[in-house]
Amino acid sequence: MLLILISWLYIAWTIHLWGTAGNHVLRLKISLPIVQTTTGLALLTFFAGTWSIFGRLHWEFHSILLVLNLIIAWRYSSEWITGIRQTIHRFTSLNLFLKSYFIGIAVLILAQCASAPYVIDNESYYLQNIKWLNEYGMVKGLINLHFFLGQLSGWHIAQSALNFSFLYDRFNDLSALFLLYGVFFSVQQLQQYFESGKRHQLIVGLFPLTSVLLFQFISAPSPDVVVYVLTFVIFFLFVEHYANPSSEVFIQLTLLVLFTLFVKNTAMTLALLPAYWFVVHFKSLKSSFPKIVLLCSLTLGLFVAKNLIICGVPVFPSKLFSGNYFDYSLPVEIEHFYYEELKKYGYFLTTENYDSFSKWELFLRWLQLPKMNGLFNKLGIALLLIAPVFFLKIKEKAYRVLYFVLLIQMGLLFATSPQYRFFMNGILWLGCLGVSLFFYKRKTIHTLLLISAIPLLVFVFVPVNLNRFSNYKFMLALSHFESEYIISPHANSKYDMTFEKVSEGNLEYYSPINHDFFWGTYNGPLPTVNKDQVEYFKTYFHLIPQQRSTDLKDGFYSKKLPHDAKRTP
Structure with a gap:
């Protein structure tokens, strides 16, 4: 825990500096700390991704990064120091309950990420992708070795740039730090809700209630955590400035969406939100078009370059762009095999059964899956069906736009791979929206937050096996904290494999x-x-x-x- 905390302090300082520089250079006038933090992390990730095209993310990269940090710290000294003071002030101005609650959740997050990683994808390609980036950078045709390596996420680039692998081999905790940022943002907004009574602040303030579902991801570099946190931030910005978005806020929203897509392209429907603003408020937002083009070009260019190098195709997986572009391109037959397996995976069907099912039968099969999969599948559909009833009480049009974006997201998932975790951001936000309609008094909310912390305590300190709740054959037992992790965390893999x-x-x-x-x-x-x-x-x-x-x-x-x-x- 202690070593992770020390690494977090340097990481937080680094992305704060980059966020300060980005705020100044792009003239964004950022008011939300989490937006500035994400801006800094996004810019650092784009820099690291560009570097990894030509070289490894090792001591050489960190030497240049340290030099850049010192230059930024000198150039914008007053801005970043003021930012830190404002963050301290925001924390000290929280009421006693929220301050204590945040400290408690922070300790639990730190303890959880010091424990053994839980996510099975960590054992198939997370660790390997990060290790390749650390040792070699982006490698041509790496997908031919193991086609899961073609799923390299922008989050793995960020993690590989901030895991200090040349110093220590047990840092893989960026997801946990980002969740901590998300919880801090939520308690800030909850305090403001107690003063203003604005619903979108309450919805974000209820975000910690979802921690019981997110804790399983944070001890590994899972991109899902980032998508879930940023969905709440993006939806908050959209509702807050829906009627009259400024150019600065429009650029901020676009940057958050682009980073989310670079982290995980299953969140592609979030791109509809800045597009909606640009169409509806074209006259007032057209002046920001050059900056939007720059950010989109940077993100798309790096995304395509990553795929061309690692997979040999501009988009992976995609039947539209499959082909032998290079001598190291993944053979078309294996790419199609991967694509077909991905579609069947969400239904737990063999090829013969999948081909024989109609679309309606597939939907019923997906809906009736047992255990955790069926539970969240039903919950997602139920929330989409019930949500229009919410709008009888919620009159703001912004919420209806967000609802239709989530409807489209669900439709796209059925066309690709209907895994509930790819819609979990919608489930969590709609769930908090529903809760906000019934629980909105201070004492009730405090009680809910305390109750939601109880299972976190259990999961962090008591071993729990989720195999009984899941259809996944390799669902692991939840990791639990042990005293030996107080100083040094568990190894990055759950297994001591030979x-x-x-x-x-x-x-x-x-x-x-x-x-x-x-x-x-x-x-x-x-x-x-x-x-x-x-x-x-x-x-x-x-x-x-x-x-x-x-x-x-x-x-x-x-x-x-x-x-x-x-x-x-």
Whole structure:
């Protein structure tokens, strides 16, 4: 815990500096601390992403980053020092209950992220993507080694830029820090709600009630946490300035949306919000168009460059853009296999069953899934059906716009991969909206916050196995805090895995021993891939991953084996 806290202090200072510089250079006139923080983190992520195209995010990167930090600190000394003083003032001005509540949640967040990571994706590609960025930067055709590595998120770029891997190998806690920022923003808005009575402040103020669902993600660099927090911030800005958005707020909203999309493109429907503003308020917002074009070009350019380097295609996964653009492009047949598996994954169906089901039957199957999946699927649909009733009491048009954006998001998920976590931001926001209609008095809200903290205490300090609640075969037991983590956190992987060295053609790789997770790579040395996975694609597709040269930095390609017959997987 202590080491994580020390690293957070440097990270917070760094992104505060970058946010201060971004605020000044782009002339954004940011009033919300979390918007300035996110602006700084976004600019730092774009810088790190550009750097990783040409080199690794290692001590060289951090040396330049430190120099830039010192330059920014000198150039904008009065602004960033004033910003810190204002943050301290905002904290000290909270009422005693909210101040105590925030401190308690902060300690629990710190304890949770010092514990073993929970998210299974951490063991398949989070750790490996971050390690590749730290050791080599973006590597051509890395997807050919393990196609989950093609899902490299902007959040993993941010994490790899701020995990200090050259100093210590157990920092992977950026998601937890960002949740902490989100909770601080929410308690600030809750205090303001007690004074103003504005509903959108109450909705954000209820955000900590969702922590019981978010804690499972924060001990790993999960992009989902960022999407959930930023959805509340984006919706808050949209409602707050709906009637008359200034150019500065419009740029802020656009930057938040772009960063969210760079972190996770399943949140693409959020882009409808700045687009709506631009159309409705064109005359007053057209002056900001050059800055919007700059930000969009930077984000899109880095997104496409990332995909072209790692996947060999401009967008992954996508049937529209699939093709052999480079010698290291992922073979079309494997990309289509991945795309089809992604669609079936949300229904837990075999290929034969999926193909035989009608759209209505698929929907009913998805809705009737047992355990946690079915629960959140039903909850998402129920909230979408009930929400129009909310508008009998809520007259502001802004909420109706947000509702239609969430409807579109649900529709797109059904067309791609209907996993409930891809709509969880909508579930959480609609849930807080519904709660705000019935619980709006100070004492009641305080009571709800206290009650919601009880399961957090249980989850952090008591081992709980979620297998009984989930359909996922590899759902892990929730990690719990132990006294040995007070100074040094648990390793970045939940498992103390051993690896064997395997050869396939010119490729020598490491494969985990004694495990049953087909996609598992854990925290293995580079390059790591499950030998069963290599054999699978060799058998069914007659393709094997190979190095493009003797240097791992030159990347990988899929080599076609000289067999005519093909078996259908």
